[in-house]
Amino acid sequence: MAAPQDSEVLISVRDLTVTYSSHWGPVDAVSGVSFEFYRGEILGLVGESGCGKSTLGKALMRMLPQSAGIEGEILFDGEDVLGYDDRQLRNFRGRRISMIFQDPMTSLNPVQRVGGHLTEAIEVHEGKRSKAGLRERIGQLVERLGIQRSRLDDYPHQLSGGMRQRVMIGLGLALHPDLIIADEATTSLDVIVEAKLLDQMREIRDQFQVSILLITHNIGLVAELADRVAVMYAGRMVEVGSVYEVFERPLHPYSVGLLNSVPNIELGEREELYKMPGEPPNLLLPPPGCRFHPRCPEAMPVCSKAEPALLPVDGSRLVHCWLFQDHPEVAEA
Amino acid sequence: MATTTPDAVPLSIRELTADVGFVRRILRGRKWYGTEWYITVLGGTILVVITAATLLAPVVAPHDPNEFIGAAFTPPGGGLQTLVARSGESPVAPGAELSGQTVGVQRNRNGSNLAKELELDSERYQNQEALLDGLAGGEVDLIFLDQDVAKELVTSGSGFEVVIQELGRRYFLGTDNLGRDITSRLTWGARTVLGVAISSALLASVVGISLGLLSGFAGGRIDRVLSLTMDSIYSFPGLLLAIIMAVMLGPGIFNVAVAISVIYIPTFFRIVRGQVLSIKESLYVEAARSLGAKSRNILRMYIFPNVIPSVVIVFSLNIADAILTAAGLSFIGLGLPPDVPDWGYDLSKGHQFLVAGRWWMITFPGVMITLVAAGFSLLGEGLSEILNPRLSEN
Numbered sequence: 001m002a003a004p005q006d007s008e009v010l011i012s013v014r015d016l017t018v019t020y021s022s023h024w025g026p027v028d029a030v031s032g033v034s035f036e037f038y039r040g041e042i043l044g045l046v047g048e049s050g051c052g053k054s055t056l057g058k059a060l061m062r063m064l065p066q067s068a069g070i071e072g073e074i075l076f077d078g079e080d081v082l083g084y085d086d087r088q089l090r091n092f093r094g095r096r097i098s099m100i101f102q103d104p105m106t107s108l109n110p111v112q113r114v115g116g117h118l119t120e121a122i123e124v125h126e127g128k129r130s131k132a133g134l135r136e137r138i139g140q141l142v143e144r145l146g147i148q149r150s151r152l153d154d155y156p157h158q159l160s161g162g163m164r165q166r167v168m169i170g171l172g173l174a175l176h177p178d179l180i181i182a183d184e185a186t187t188s189l190d191v192i193v194e195a196k197l198l199d200q201m202r203e204i205r206d207q208f209q210v211s212i213l214l215i216t217h218n219i220g221l222v223a224e225l226a227d228r229v230a231v232m233y234a235g236r237m238v239e240v241g242s243v244y245e246v247f248e249r250p251l252h253p254y255s256v257g258l259l260n261s262v263p264n265i266e267l268g269e270r271e272e273l274y275k276m277p278g279e280p281p282n283l284l285l286p287p288p289g290c291r292f293h294p295r296c297p298e299a300m301p302v303c304s305k306a307e308p309a310l311l312p313v314d315g316s317r318l319v320h321c322w323l324f325q326d327h328p329e330v331a332e333a
Numbered sequence: 334m335a336t337t338t339p340d341a342v343p344l345s346i347r348e349l350t351a352d353v354g355f356v357r358r359i360l361r362g363r364k365w366y367g368t369e370w371y372i373t374v375l376g377g378t379i380l381v382v383i384t385a386a387t388l389l390a391p392v393v394a395p396h397d398p399n400e401f402i403g404a405a406f407t408p409p410g411g412g413l414q415t416l417v418a419r420s421g422e423s424p425v426a427p428g429a430e431l432s433g434q435t436v437g438v439q440r441n442r443n444g445s446n447l448a449k450e451l452e453l454d455s456e457r458y459q460n461q462e463a464l465l466d467g468l469a470g471g472e473v474d475l476i477f478l479d480q481d482v483a484k485e486l487v488t489s490g491s492g493f494e495v496v497i498q499e500l501g502r503r504y505f506l507g508t509d510n511l512g513r514d515i516t517s518r519l520t521w522g523a524r525t526v527l528g529v530a531i532s533s534a535l536l537a538s539v540v541g542i543s544l545g546l547l548s549g550f551a552g553g554r555i556d557r558v559l560s561l562t563m564d565s566i567y568s569f570p571g572l573l574l575a576i577i578m579a580v581m582l583g584p585g586i587f588n589v590a591v592a593i594s595v596i597y598i599p600t601f602f603r604i605v606r607g608q609v610l611s612i613k614e615s616l617y618v619e620a621a622r623s624l625g626a627k628s629r630n631i632l633r634m635y636i637f638p639n640v641i642p643s644v645v646i647v648f649s650l651n652i653a654d655a656i657l658t659a660a661g662l663s664f665i666g667l668g669l670p671p672d673v674p675d676w677g678y679d680l681s682k683g684h685q686f687l688v689a690g691r692w693w694m695i696t697f698p699g700v701m702i703t704l705v706a707a708g709f710s711l712l713g714e715g716l717s718e719i720l721n722p723r724l725s726e727n
Contacts, residue, residue, distance in 0.1 A: 063623055094625035101623075107616040111638040120634065121624045171624060 010178055010211050011037040011060065016072035018052070018059050027283045029055040031235045032072075034310065035318075039178065042205060042212045044222030044243070046258065047232035048280055053215045056232070057181045060213070061097055062089055077178065095125050098172040102184035104164035108156035114167055115152035118142070121174045141170050145200060162193035166200070173204060181213045186221065198225050219262045223247055231255045234281050234291040237310060241317035251319045253296045290322065302327045369718040376711025379704055387523035394517040395505070398674040401512040403504055404443045406686070409515075409693050412443050412504040415483035416496040418475050419468060437473035439464045444477025446512075447501040468493065507693040509679065510686060515693065519701055522674040526705065529590050529669075530655040536594035538648055541601025542640070548602070549609025550632055560606070567599035572661050579667040589668050593658050597651050604647055608640045642717045649713025653706030660702070676702055 018030040030052040037043055045053050058064050060074060062081060074081040076096065084092060101107040108117060118138040123129060139149045145166040147159075156164055165185065172180045182201070186194040202225060205212055214226055222229050222243065229246050231239040231254065239252040250256045260274035278295035281287050287294050293303035302322050310320040386393055396402045403412055416436075436453045438445040439461055448455040456473050458464040461482065468476045475496060478486065487495055506515040548559040566574070578592035612618060618635050626635075660677020662668035669675050676698040683694030 061623060063619070090625040090627060092625070093623055099620070099623040101616050101620055103616055107620045109617045109621070109635050109639070112634065120621075120626070120630070124624065124626050124630065168620070171620070175624075 007038040007040055009036050010039045010077060012073075012075045013037075013060075014073040014075075016056070016059060016070070016074065018055050018064065019069040019071070021067055021069075022284070024284050026069075028235050028286075029068075029283065030059065033232075033235075033237045034072075035230060035237060035240055037179070037211060037213070039211055040205065040209045041228060042202075042214060042226045044214045044216065044226035044229040045232060046216060046219060046222055046229060048258075049217070050280060051232045052235040053232055054183055057099070057183050057213060057215050060179075060181065061093055061099060063093075063099070091125070094121060094177065095175045096177050097179045097181065098175070098177045099181045099183060100165070100168045100172050100185040103188055104161050104168055105188070107168055108164055110156055112155075113152065114142075114147075114154055114156065114159070117167065117171055118152075118174055121171050125175055138170075138174070141174060142167070145170050146196075162189055162197065165189060165193075165197060169197070169201070169204070173208065173210075176208055177210060179211045179213065181215065183215045184217070185214075187216070187218070194221075201225065219247075219259065231258065234286060235283060236291055236320060237318075238292065238320040239318065240310070241319075245314075245317055251313060251317070251324060252292075252321045253298050253323070254292050257295075257297075290320075298323060367718075369715045372711045373715030373719060376708045376713075376715060379708035380712060383523050383701075383705060383708070384527065386520055387527065390517075390520045390524065394514075394520040395502075396514040396517040398513060398518040398521040399672055400514075402514050403446060403502065403508045403512045404441050405508060405510050405512045406691050406694075407443060407504045407508040407512070408691075409507040410503060410505065411479065411481070411507065412502050413480045413498075414444050414447050414477045414500040415480050415498050416475055416500060417468070417478050417483055417486070417493050418496050419471075420492050420494045434474045435472075437464050437467045437476035439477075442477070442479065443501055444479075447477055450501075465491075465493075506697050509694050510682065510691075515679075515697055518674045518679060519676065519697060522676045522679065522698070523701070523705075525586060525669060525673055525675045526656055526659070526677070526702070528586055529593065529659045530652045530705075532587065533590040533593040533655045533659075534597065534648055534652045536590060537597035537651060538601050538644065540594070541598040542605050542644060544598070545602045545605025546609055546632060546637065546640070549606040550613060550628075550636065556606075559602070563599040563602045566595070567603070571596040572658060575658055575662055576665070576667055579662050584668070584670050586669060586673070589659055589662060592662070593655050596658065597655070600647055600651065601644065604643055605640050608643055609636055612636050612639050645713045645717040649709040652709045656702050656706060 013036075014034050016030060016033045017028055019026045019028050021027075033052075033056060045056065047053050055064070055068075059070055060076075060081070062070070062084070064070065070082060072082075076092070081092065108114075112120075115135070115138060118141065119134055122134060122137070135152075138152065142152060143149060147163055147166055147170075151159065151163070156167070159167065168185075169180075186197055189197065198221065201212060204210065212225075214222060216222060226243050228241065229243050230237055231246070231252065233254045239246060239250065239255045246255060247259065250259050257274060257276040261276060263273060276295060281291055281294070287304070289302070289304040289306050290296070290299075290308055293299045296303065300322060308320055308322045308325055310318045311325050313319045313324045434453070436444075436448050436455045437458060438448050438455050439458050445455065445457060456467065458467055461478075464476055464478075465486075467473050469492070477500070480499070483495060483498075486493055504514055504516070506519065508514055509518070544559055544563070548556045574596055575592045578595050579589060582588035582592055613636065618631055621631050621635055656677065659668055659675070660680055663675050663678040664681035668678070679698040680695055680702065683691070683696075683698065687695050
């Protein structure tokens, strides 16, 4: 496995804030997120429902609804994604970055054959091709993913959920993008199909050197597949680090709680699952200071007054918590 | 997922995919497409037969649809005449010339037309009694009687005998109040009906679908303006709107089609717009966007094909409805020029005579309208089941 820190930076996100407007006022679904994403790495993005994981993923592709406001900076391979016009954006999507959606049952066009989906994806970006050449290319692609070539003439409803999801992955891969965003890509699959798919995704990464952003609730999946993990809470990134470090010794109290909440088949010694007290905050009125402090078992006075920064702890790991940084003067007062 | 070896495929399926002839493939269609297949074939057959009949009308139709060919109100299958003379005085041998004889005919009966056609010297009587008296009294040598009347007369031993039977024409579906052949009118009228119904439905669907796609996909101000316009058209009573349009455009098949299509545009518009709004938000459209597909392609390859199944059904119902609206327009004289045979016109004319027992004038056009409407509905419904890959399985 490539050591990601040595690799080239693929995406650099600076102070990304995504604002949805609601009836009651603006809501920051993602606020002030900064991180780096390396070429060829698999980054797991975990957190509770509604913490902004999917919004962050969509923001990277600029797939947000028009009413959503994006601020900050997304540099993809050095280019400013937020400055793209429509044509550049279309060219960017699919060719540089592609997305695998949560529900394979509904993410394929029911009236288009499997082969048609793949052909279209390629022709959109590369123009008309010779039929035979194209057929050969998509044939190889789906065989690589364990689907028989003859299934190319089937309609999506004739495939099983796992096969559809592999077709979606095929669509994501068809143009050899640099980044694939897998938004809950395996959530609706059974564990056996899921395990196979994970193997394939890893193989794909090794073979094509694509980066994969794995957005999921499934901590086990991240542990299995990802190189690094980012934990989000209430629109903030609270901890980023290598999977080994974070899962071995989580630093942010939220990460600790999240990992303790994961069901384990060998639960015995803990008797009961850890239940984090409280609810995620209402993002219309986020709590002052650190957004986690009302639920935090280690909350200090400073936590409700000022917001910590996402700063490195022990070298490569980033943590967003006052426990690991110097308290500012103002907060002490 | 286990791979399927050829041996594991049941025999019946291998038989299905075997390379067989066209006819056998049609017969086996049900195995692929289920019962809808027969519905489709049935609907298609009805329409093909009617279309073929109307295209071949000059050959198939026995008479000119506008000619007052027979007597008024000849019942279906009637019209044949019997030549009757006084018993023992039959003046002609079978097959001989009739010239030189005077033939008695009854007013408004097929016999008078027949006599005219055969260029016989004829005497016209006001009613059947006078006619029989005339023959008995020696005023005429022969009389033409309707076949069933003659049969009754001769068997009752009234002193008459039959000279020649089965003269003249038989009217398969009878004649109308002006003595026009209903069979011919139906055959020719199918042109009008299919022409008006199909062109109005096509016009309405093309305009309605395009506007619906535009409105649903573009959204915003365009959507609001179009929706408001369509809703105001929709809220107008349909026939009234068609009447206004027909008055403005004047008579003629195409004008009637335009007038009728205006009523149905909002139906297509609303259905398409609603579908587009939901399909636009579906995951596969989002997935297509995430692959960088152009809006135009999304509309063409993702939204449009998914809208079609619901439109097909509206289309077939619309055709059936358009036939009736056209009939309504004809009824108040705003539809087609009077010399164009039209089922709707016949239907509305015929209902006045139903109470007098002339059931055939209204029944046959009615049956034809029902058949065509059913044909389109069956075809539309069946096709939408077969063509929609989501429904074809499970």
